[in-house]
Amino acid sequence: MTDLRTRFQDWLPRLVLSPSLAAVLVFVYGFIAFTLYLSFTDSRMLPSYDWVGLENYSKLWGLRHWHTAIANLGIFALLYITICTAIGLTLAIFLDQKIRGEGLLRPIYLYPMALSFIVTGTAWKWFLDPGIGLEHTMHLWGWESFEFGWIKDRDMAIYTVVIAAVWQSSGFVMAMFLAGLRGIDNEILKAAQIDGASNWNLYRRIVIPLLRPAFLSAFVILSHLAVKSYDLVIALTGGGPGRATELPATFMYSYTFTRNSMGIGAASAVIMLMTIAAIMTPYLYAELKDKG
């Protein structure tokens, strides 16, 4: 009955989608499964297949660095996401006030995202270094009491990582919010003004709630960047002072590759993935249920 072309047309979309799906299944989920397997083996320099059960996990949780790395990720992700969102939103709102020179300011805010941290890490390192950077310059300019030595301070160094990370991505977040603002129907704003809302209330009660999708997108992209932050730490602090700025991504790399403890590295990767899944699944579920 069914003519061939029609039947083919029915299957074509699935056919076209299948290579992508296959690639994702193999190169992402297959590899995750492989990593999960490795985390139960005594792999050191290269993968090995000798089963050791949960030994790697118990070793991992016995390592002080791992606790430091987890705690750092908590601090880093929280501050990074919050500050980026706050700065991004502020800049977007300000830039949306018919600003002269918007065309010039926008790329200035955006460009850090274009640069790899291999590139900018050194510049930041110098800038934050009290001996040669900002503090030094302030002293030269006569502000002798100025102090800014966080990068040298074990307790504060993680915050310099936050500063540099915010520098890199807040412009991108700004663009997302700006796009969201430009997408809001003007009539809603006019109506709110006629209702007597002050600018402050206008944004707080009307605009910001309407930006919900932009907030969600920003959250996904920022959390993805936070979890993957690696270059940043390596270039800026090298994980130091001491190991004070270790993050799970640097931890994973160092155990897998430089310390020849692939099993422990794999275990840390599994824990990281589980954490990401725990955070992202509710978001994905909500997102997909709405539209599905």
Add this chain to the structure above:
Amino acid sequence: MSHATQDTAVRTGRIARTFIYLVLLLFALFYLLPFFVMLANSLKPLSEITGGNMMALPQDWTIAPWLSAWSTAQIGVEPTGLRPYFLNSILMVVPAVAISTVIGALNGYILTKWRFRGDTVIFGLMLFSCFIPFQIVLIPMARMLGLMGLAGSTPGLVLVHVVYGIGFGTLYFRNYYAAFPTELVRAAQIDGAGFFQIFWRIMLPVSGPIAVVNIIWQFTNIWNDFLFGASFADLDSMPMTVALNNLVNSSTGVKEYNVHFAGAILAALPTLLVYIVAGRYFVRGLMAGSVKG
């Protein structure tokens, strides 16, 4: 897709405006500072850097570091500068971005206009794949590339970048096409257009804004990637970032910071160019797609 106007209809007073300009300019300064440090130091002789203030403007202006970084600095055993690796990166990044954009567009098109049972699950799988840490894929990926005979080649690198670009590409295009009226696809079906004809003739021509977003995103990520480049390339396919890393990160050699900075800026030029040229469409593209939940 309605065209939103530029004007927010919000009125602000003189003092408020001054304040806004002040904040905007301060942030512009904040964003420009590291670039200033890089630029200023790339134009100084080395002695002025190691001996002096790194925040100061050069006293002896020189472009020698730039020339050195471009064509004579030592990357490997030969003093080639970054020049030859530039081409390698272009040869890698252009096909990778093009292919991953087409794949993202096709996936987005299928997942919104040719829906079938289980399509949201597939999308969820693709989206979550964005979060895989690249460190864990290194070893198994090397094995796969070896099995496919693509190890140490540009096509191999392109494949890797395309695979890990599927997630975001699909996300961007899916969100964009979700707002695109399905009736158009139906009309085209009745008009007799097939799956690919609808894609090429109806969908792609209106995908400009989101394609810009995807291209900027993928271009930045692929151009700046170091891990895959260092692991899966050989000399003939070694990308710019690996060369830059060789220039900057030598462990026990003399560090020529001025050359490093010049090289760093050179290596970043293509992405900067993409941002500046495509940047004006970027916000528009985000507006049309990715931020609409």
Add this chain to the structure above:
Amino acid sequence: MKRASKLMGTVALGLLTAVSAQAEDVEVLHWWTSGGEAAALNVLKEDLQGQDIGWNDMPVAGGGGEAAMTTLRARVTAGNPPTAVQMLGFDIQDWAAEGALGNLNDVAAAEGWDAVVPAALQAFAKYDGNWISAPVNVHSTNWVWANKAVLDELGLGVPSTWEEFVAAMQAAKDAGKVGLAHGGQAWQEATMFDGVVLSAGGPDFYKKAFIDLDPEALGSDTMVEAFKRMETLRSYVDDNFSGRDWNLASAMVINGEAAFQIMGDWAKGEFLNAGKVPDQDFLCFRVPGSEGVVTFNSDQFAMFNVSEEGAKAAQAAMAASIMAPSFQSAFNVVKGSVPARTDVPQDDFDACGKKGMDQLAEAAANGTLLGSMAHGHANRAGVKNAIYDVVTAHFNGEFSAEEAAEELVNAVETAM
């Protein structure tokens, strides 16, 4: 001399390439990318090209070879290993244990490596009694670099004991200088620790603690003393040390901002590059208290399994060229290190280089040529990094000396 070595190389080549005369390319993975290093390596490249062997360069810098080792794993996993790979210490042994390395016995026999390479180096270059890699150089880590002008100004000579060294740093500090130039990175702290442990406990203690990993030694009072000496050093370091690159620390000595730096012999390159002359502008001497002992690390080219005869021949030729005295001399003069064979003429070396060569030969003879803990020649990567963790944490004030020694025992145990 050069001609003789070439001749020898050709003889060896002749022996090995009886089947296939066709020479192949070698692909070389290394992390020598800075100007001097790469130029030095270019000598080897040209040497091989003279023998019709092409050179496929595969440089990956970063983290003292860490990035290159990651690349290597990807390459081996992909079934596409390079011909020769620059490698350090235990990595060579680890790869040999994986069965990934080839066999250089024929070249080694033809060139008599067993006689000229110090036994301490052979321990890394041989696996199961077979030659698997060709050592290029010997770096030594227990050096102190000093600005002669500063010392003269303060009326100081070369300190010969730890106490004199501390007094000298104090004098420099009192004169408004930085006593010790240092960059706060884990590996730099570990490099200092090599010398400090030697000065506090001598070669036998060093061996027990770092090579045998004896928990008693690791937790001993001597180790506590070593940590205390680190604290002393810490007190002469300026406040901005953390994260500083080693060569910026060297620059502080060069500029006369600081009096001393404890760093491996690669630091010499920075001084030479700044136009300084050994013994006139700057001084090099062993960490006081560690004289007579040399902690070393040796860059070697490990040769990977290749199946084709032509490739094997190229590999052998490369190994022969690396070990040729002419190359050893040419390379190490530039690099700041000393040759891996003890029979290389000293003519081309500067004062510090000559000193280093003499001390190496002496230490090799006395059995005091010891693998550097900081540079992966005392134990495997996992242990090395575990020690790094404790040393750097202590140096940054997280532990007291006693706690650090205790923590060291734990960390090493976990990593083993």
Add this chain to the structure above:
Amino acid sequence: MGFLDIRNVTKSYGAVEVLHQVDISVQEGEFLVLVGPSGCGKSTLLNMIAGLEGITSGEIAINGRVVNAVHPSKRNIAMVFQSYALYPNMSVAQNMTFGLEMHGVPKPERDKALKDVAALLQIEPLLDRKPGQLSGGQRQRVAMGRALVRDPDVFLFDEPLSNLDAKLRVDMRTEIKKLHEKLKTTVVYVTHDQIEALTLSTRIAVMNGGYVQQLGTPQEVYDDPANVFVASFMGSPSMNLIPARLRLNGQAAVEIADGAGQPVALPLTGTPGGAQDGDALLFGLRPEALTDTEGADRHARNIVTFRNPVDVVEPAGSDTFVTTTLGGKDAISRMRADTRLTPGQTCDFAVNMDKAVLFDPRTEQRLRLT
């Protein structure tokens, strides 16, 4: 067998059946309107005819050929969408000829067809514009033009006028009617607007809840509704449905309560079969069958008059609508425009019993008189 046959077609999504056993036969040249509230299944049915949605069971045949498994583009149909679905990246001319191009029609023929249709619809000046540069009415014309160019067996319209303003909608309605009269092509037209249904169609299928409630000419559907739903959905203002009782002692009559709650008996022209004295009924009366005495239909044979108070008076230009209370509910009466009634007054109402219909309040089905 008709030109377009819909035979026992059902549609299910999973376990949920949204269309039940639809059976319609359309003759060539007919203008069939599918009308009903949103969610009644009319658009689903249209999409199934177009081939945009699969058929769960039953079959659809166009011009004698079963098309269940035929691709939309091969059914020789054309469709006009609610949103017009004009391709935003193409000019008007490209939009209109895209389908011909896809079917491999050579360029000269395409140009000729385009010229003819553009002339017919008077859109020649718009041909080079992009859809974004057109007004709503112009887009509507282009969308129709795109369908016309194809010269299809069947035109499918999916609420094509709902995006236009009131005035334009009326104009376009007339235009569509004229076009149909000129071209005599078979049309299936979906709308939720009963006026459009009545004015345009040759036959109407009133749908609700996935069922075809009634299929008939506009006259049949209006005057002779099959059930309460059709009666109340068709016509504006809608039919008065007054609670009543059946009286069978003497002449058959319905008894309703007037404004004061007193019973009024209205004699019937026949007896509903199977009904008994005292049964509850719904007495259906169109507003034009409840009027002032001068305005009553001159051809009507059975007029009953009674007095009742006026509650509300709404002049609507050509008519005046007067609300009164019958059976405890508001009943609307259509009177002449010059009526001088004011609220509170009592007046004579004339009931045209020829047009009265009865429903069973339980089943909501029509009770026919015998």
